[in-house]
Amino acid sequence: MSYVKPAEFAKQMVDAGEAKTFLSTRDTLIRAYMAGAILALAAAFAVTITVRTGEPLLGAVLFPVGFCLLYLLGFDLLTGVFTLVPLALIDKRRGVTFKSMLRNFGLVFVGNFLGAFTVAVFMAIIVTYGFSTDPDAVGQQLGEIGHSRTVGYAEHGAAGMLTLFIRGVLCNWMVSTGVVAAMMSTSVPGKVIGMWMPIMLFFYMGFEHSIVNMFLFPSGLMLGGDFSIGDYLVWNEIPTVLGNLVGGLTFVGLMLYATHGRTGPSRRVPAGTTEIDVAQEVEAKKSDAKERAVVADS
Numbered sequence: 175m176s177y178v179k180p181a182e183f184a185k186q187m188v189d190a191g192e193a194k195t196f197l198s199t200r201d202t203l204i205r206a207y208m209a210g211a212i213l214a215l216a217a218a219f220a221v222t223i224t225v226r227t228g229e230p231l232l233g234a235v236l237f238p239v240g241f242c243l244l245y246l247l248g249f250d251l252l253t254g255v256f257t258l259v260p261l262a263l264i265d266k267r268r269g270v271t272f273k274s275m276l277r278n279f280g281l282v283f284v285g286n287f288l289g290a291f292t293v294a295v296f297m298a299i300i301v302t303y304g305f306s307t308d309p310d311a312v313g314q315q316l317g318e319i320g321h322s323r324t325v326g327y328a329e330h331g332a333a334g335m336l337t338l339f340i341r342g343v344l345c346n347w348m349v350s351t352g353v354v355a356a357m358m359s360t361s362v363p364g365k366v367i368g369m370w371m372p373i374m375l376f377f378y379m380g381f382e383h384s385i386v387n388m389f390l391f392p393s394g395l396m397l398g399g400d401f402s403i404g405d406y407l408v409w410n411e412i413p414t415v416l417g418n419l420v421g422g423l424t425f426v427g428l429m430l431y432a433t434h435g436r437t438g439p440s441r442r443v444p445a446g447t448t449e450i451d452v453a454q455e456v457e458a459k460k461s462d463a464k465e466r467a468v469v470a471d472s
Contacts, residue, residue: 176361183357184434187427190357191258192267194250195274199281202250206285207292209249214293214389216240218312220377221319225312234378238352238370245356245369251385252282252415257350257422261431283415290388297389298396309397320394323382324405335413338382342417343425345381348372350422354430382414 178186194202219240220233227233244251259278262270299305301313309317327334355368376383391399391406 176359176364178358178360180430180434181437183354184430186357187258187354187430188261188265188267188435191255191260191262192265192270194255194259195262195270195278197278202278202281203285205249206252206282207289208247209244209251210286210289210291210385210388211293212240212244212247212249212289213251213286213385214290217386217389218293218297218393221315222312225315231378234374237377238373241349241352241373242366242369245353246362246365250282250285251349251353252279252286253346253349253383253385253418253422254353255279255282256346256419257353257427260423261427261435264428264431265435286385287388290385291392294389294393294396298393301397313397316390317394317397317399320391320399320406321401323387324391324401324409328405328409334409338410338413339417341380341382342384342414343421344379345376345383345414346418346421347425348376348381349383349418350426354426382410382417384411384414384418387411387414 197205216237216239220237222233223236224230224233245254255278259275263272263275297316298313301310301316302308327338330337349372351372352369355372356365358368359365387406387410391401391410394401395403395406
């Protein structure tokens with residue numbers, strides 16, 4: 175069986191977080207750069223599909239190809255390390271410190287941004303023929319995305335900021351579920367299927383992903399989007415990063431670690447209960463489960 179049980183991949187999560195903190199600066203930056211670039215290409219792919227077909231769902235269905243590729247290649251996204259690395263600190267792995275965790279966050283952020291920005295420049299060149307013509311339909315859409323997801327939030331003030339933050343939380347709840355889902359199987363098809371589902375969900379729902387936005391907004395600015403760098407940072411990137419951190423760590427990392435990595439004590443067996451009584455109870459439950467299965471099949 176290629177399925178890995180939760181108790182087993184919970185340990186893998188902590189091991190992965192520990193390994194990332196000890197990775198060299200060179201390797202951390204390379205892996206983060208490539209992850210940002212591949213995810214940005216997938217975002218450009220999805221936007222192109224949406225514009226040319228008029229069907230956003232199709233773009234969302236195909237967007238996860240980039241996410242799956244980058245994780246199968248062993249590259250790192252900020253959203254993933256937000257979930258895994260803190261677990262190594264919480265688990266008190268030797269040599270893992272708060273400082274080393276922040277170092278990893280910072281290096282991955284820089285690498286992701288440089289990779290995404292590289293693709294943003296490339297796409298801006300493509301859709302304008304080297305800035306010699308006005309942006310094509312895809313380029314115009316990229317500019318509009320940047321406007322609607324910065325100024326669009328700012329128009330609602332505090333309510334807009336709250337909405338942006340919550341979209342960031344929900345995004346990394348799903349994205350980090352995809353990261354963990356890759357550990358649920360030892361086969362490539364199993365890993366891909368596990369990753370594909372939550373990533374498709376986040377993209378179609380319009381949740382805010384800090385790395386995808388590192389591509390969308392710089393490209394939008396280069397293509398004439400009606401917003402500023404300040405709008406991008408204040409009304410998208412910074413709140414999105416914070417939301418991604420809260421979503422991935424709280425709803426994925428800590429939850430799985432708490433119940434599968436550090437399980438609570440089992441309930442006590444009532445006084446006077448013998449081993450035979452316990453065995454009989456277990457067998458009775460198994461028998462009931464089989465009967466229910468037979469009834470359901472019929």
